[in-house]
Amino acid sequence: MVVDTAQRRLEDMLADLDQAIAVLRSEHPEADQHTADAGASLSATDRAEAALDAMRRERAEVLAALARTRAGTYGKCVDCGRPVPEGRLEARPAAARCVTCQAKHDRFRR
Ligand SMILES: [Zn+2]
Numbered sequence: 001m002v003v004d005t006a007q008r009r010l011e012d013m014l015a016d017l018d019q020a021i022a023v024l025r026s027e028h029p030e031a032d033q034h035t036a037d038a039g040a041s042l043s044a045t046d047r048a049e050a051a052l053d054a055m056r057r058e059r060a061e062v063l064a065a066l067a068r069t070r071a072g073t074y075g076k077c078v079d080c081g082r083p084v085p086e087g088r089l090e091a092r093p094a095a096a097r098c099v100t101c102q103a104k105h106d107r108f109r110r
Contacts (some may be wrong), residue, residue, distance in 0.1 A: 003069050006089065007068060008093060009095050010062050010069065011066070017058060017059045018059070021055050021059070024048055025052070028044070028048035028049075028052075028106070031045050031052055061094040062094045064096060077096070077097045077101050078097055079097050079105070080101050083098075
């Protein structure tokens with residue numbers, strides 16, 4: 001994928017995430033403050049909190065990928081430096097690692 005194309009897609013993703021986060025925060029202000037009171041539906045708050053966490057993580061990945069497009073290292077695995085396969089970048093423009101390194105990374109994280 002051409003870096004310009006990747007950059008545009010990443011910027012679109014960032015805008016979408018920012019919007020989704022803003023919507024979720026306005027609908028579930030308690031999820032953002034971690035101060036859910038006992039009367040509120042805890043499971044809904046928990047779900048909103050989990051969704052917010054996931055979106056913030058994805059947002060951080062997108063921002064890191066955008067930084068790599070500017071640094072000229074986009075498309076290279078951040079761990080081994082080998083090119084990340086085109087198909088993987090197409091499916092996941094924010095991917096930071098090749099499949100092998102991502103698998104290792106995920107194993108360590110669990
Ligand atoms: Zn790698």
